[in-house]
Amino acid sequence: xxxxxxDRLAFSILALLFVGLLLFVLTRGxxxxxxxxxxxxxxxxxxxxxxxxxxGLDRPVAEQYIRWLGQLVLHGDFGRSFVTGRSMNALxxxxxxxxxxLVLFAFAFAVVVALPIGVLSAVYEGSWIDHAARIIAVIGxxxxxFWLGLMLIRFPAVEFGWFPPGGFVPLSDGIxxxxxxxxxxxxxxxxxxIAILSRMTRSGLVETLGSEYVRTARALGLPRxxxxxxxxxxxxxxxxxxxxxxxxxxxxxALIVEYLFNIPGMSNALLTAVGQRDYFTMQAVVYVFTIVxxxxxxxxxxxxxxxxxxxxxxxR
Numbered sequence: 001x002x003x004x005x006x007d008r009l010a011f012s013i014l015a016l017l018f019v020g021l022l023l024f025v026l027t028r029g030x031x032x033x034x035x036x037x038x039x040x041x042x043x044x045x046x047x048x049x050x051x052x053x054x055x056g057l058d059r060p061v062a063e064q065y066i067r068w069l070g071q072l073v074l075h076g077d078f079g080r081s082f083v084t085g086r087s088m089n090a091l092x093x094x095x096x097x098x099x100x101x102l103v104l105f106a107f108a109f110a111v112v113v114a115l116p117i118g119v120l121s122a123v124y125e126g127s128w129i130d131h132a133a134r135i136i137a138v139i140g141x142x143x144x145x146f147w148l149g150l151m152l153i154r155f156p157a158v159e160f161g162w163f164p165p166g167g168f169v170p171l172s173d174g175i176x177x178x179x180x181x182x183x184x185x186x187x188x189x190x191x192x193x194i195a196i197l198s199r200m201t202r203s204g205l206v207e208t209l210g211s212e213y214v215r216t217a218r219a220l221g222l223p224r225x226x227x228x229x230x231x232x233x234x235x236x237x238x239x240x241x242x243x244x245x246x247x248x249x250x251x252x253x254a255l256i257v258e259y260l261f262n263i264p265g266m267s268n269a270l271l272t273a274v275g276q277r278d279y280f281t282m283q284a285v286v287y288v289f290t291i292v293x294x295x296x297x298x299x300x301x302x303x304x305x306x307x308x309x310x311x312x313x314x315x316r
Contacts (some may be wrong), residue, residue: 010207012294016070019290023297033057034082034277055082067285079280081273088284091269096288098168099265100256103250105182107190108248109244114194118201118239119232125206133198136288140195149188149260157184166262176280189253193246200242202300237304244300246265248293302305 030226036043043051052058056067076086085303097214121133157165162180169181189291208214208231254267266285273281 005298007169008298012298015294016287016290020069020287021065021279021285023286024061024068027277027282028061028064030145036280037082037276038279055083070281074295078284081278081280083276085279090282091281091290092266092284095264095269097233097265097267099251099254099267102182102185102189102257102263102265103247103254106250107193107243107247109186110190110193110197110246113190114197115201115239117194118198119228121198121202122205122235123208123228130202132201137195139189143191145192146186146256146260148191149185149257151186152184153260161250162285166260168265185257185263188260189257190251192253193250196246197239197243200239201235204238205232208235233307237307238304239309240300243295244296245293247296248289252293256261 027126031050033048035048039047039051049058052082054108056064068079071079076089080087080094117133117136121130124130152163153165157163160296163184164177164181167181169177171178211230211231214227214231217230220226251267254265255271257263258265258268259271266288269281270285271280
């Protein structure tokens with residue numbers, strides 16, 4: 001276990017270094033300068049050149065990257081926006097909890113709905129339950145997220161008035177209003193992953209239920225519920241891995257959801273930063289997304305070793 005953690009930590013550090021360097025190269029390779037956004041369209045070439053010199057944008061990309069990385073490692077400082085002048089640490093402290101809560105609600109919703117659907121579909125393979133679950137999965141994968149979000153705004157919010165059509169209500173304004181403001185975005189974000197996780201659960205459980213040790217356990221007279229529980233533990237190993245990746249991908253899909261529902265989260269801040277060529281904001285948000293992705297996959301590896309001890313012995 002310790003060796004696995006050390007290996008993953010080393011890999012994570014390398015991944016973060018590579019992502020940071022790639023961000024610097026890509027963002028600074030786009031034509032145009034953030035000085036034009038910060039100073040306005042009437043800024044002269046001299047003013048732009050002076051702005052770039054003051055903020056180090058005229059230096060080589062490698063030098064800018066090393067300077068930013070040292071500031072991040074030594075002081076935990078993601079920098080300050082060229083365009084707004086705002087600290088990235090303050091921006092992350094404000095927007096990360098909103099996006100994280102949205103993704104957690106959506107992921108919990110997807111897992112709670114997908115696992116029972118997948119289990120029932122596998123246990124009653126070939127029945128109407130299995131066919132209904134397949135239809136749900138096909139619809140979930142096929143419906144575009146932006147269209148689903150618009151339909152949720154149009155009918156449950158505007159037509160029926162059950163939920164607010166957009167915005168984010170903080171928890172301090174009341175738990176009911178808070179949950180109502182996040183319900184539709186979480187639903188729109190989680191539907192696609194209900195389809196993915198339910199089909200993965202069904203596929204793994206069907207294969208496990210057909211294995212020799214399950215048939216032997218049934219022949220020995222073990223209760224059906226206990227046999228299903230043991231089979232489900234083995235079948236969940238690939239589901240956990242896909243779930244961890246899905247959790248990371250949700251932060252990407254949150255770009256669309258937060259934009260549609262006007263939620264002031266981290267993904268919405270990233271979209272604004274792209275339009276303004278706000279380098280530090282883009283770097284900070286993508287870096288946090290990368291960290292979340294790495295941590296979620298590490299958690300999946302640890303959970304899989306609890307579900308299947310063979311993985312721990314194979315690591316040795």
